Amino acid sequence: xxxxxxxxxxxxxxxxxxxxxxxxxxxxxxxxxxxxxxxxxxxxxxxxxxxxxxxxxxxxxxxxxxxxxxxxxxxxxxxxxxxxxxxxxxxxxxxxxxxxxxxxxxxxxxxxxxxxxxxxxxxxxxxxxxxxxxxxxxx
Amino acid sequence: xxxxxxxxxxxxxxxxxxxxxxxxxxxxxxxxxxxxxxxxxxxxxxxxxxxxxxxxxxxxxxxxxxxxxxxxxxxxxxxxx
Numbered sequence: 001x002x003x004x005x006x007x008x009x010x011x012x013x014x015x016x017x018x019x020x021x022x023x024x025x026x027x028x029x030x031x032x033x034x035x036x037x038x039x040x041x042x043x044x045x046x047x048x049x050x051x052x053x054x055x056x057x058x059x060x061x062x063x064x065x066x067x068x069x070x071x072x073x074x075x076x077x078x079x080x081x082x083x084x085x086x087x088x089x090x091x092x093x094x095x096x097x098x099x100x101x102x103x104x105x106x107x108x109x110x111x112x113x114x115x116x117x118x119x120x121x122x123x124x125x126x127x128x129x130x131x132x133x134x135x136x137x138x139x
Numbered sequence: 140x141x142x143x144x145x146x147x148x149x150x151x152x153x154x155x156x157x158x159x160x161x162x163x164x165x166x167x168x169x170x171x172x173x174x175x176x177x178x179x180x181x182x183x184x185x186x187x188x189x190x191x192x193x194x195x196x197x198x199x200x201x202x203x204x205x206x207x208x209x210x211x212x213x214x215x216x217x218x219x220x
Contacts, residue, residue: 028200031154032174046147049182053154069162069187076178080185087189113198117185 030097034090041086048079077125084118148183157181
């Protein structure tokens, strides 16, 4: 039986037939999306780390200038920040199906900590960029 | 997925140790090599925290990143002047 629609206090209610989108199906779909987004975040972090390791080894073997190592570190930092953004996105998705207030509270704490991590990493990247620019600038 | 993440974290940790040793050998710069090691250790930590991480583990990671900032600024001051 479809739910009754109509207007109340000027708000139009939309008729949603029961069984069109069962809660269980929605929960499974969101769970799948959460896994996918989390996996993407982890993949970005891992890729960034592997790229950085390869470049560090290559630069060390060729005995390059310290500035070049710093630019590799900045690249790694950007990968880490991007990976964290994906993890935050998965936290947000989880809130769509969290059944209890306790779950939402825990998610909020996790999201807050990940945001803080993101902030610190971003700040560190900005400091390093400023240092690198100062080195490049002629005296 | 957990085993894959743990393996990835292990790769990052070992890669960090190798990279730090090579950077130290190539540049003789202790601070730079320490920064390289800590960067890759943070990557390993973030990988371990992907998936179903609890609040405590995440808070520890956040504290580590904050401490790392404090330590690197202190080390920079000590080693450069």
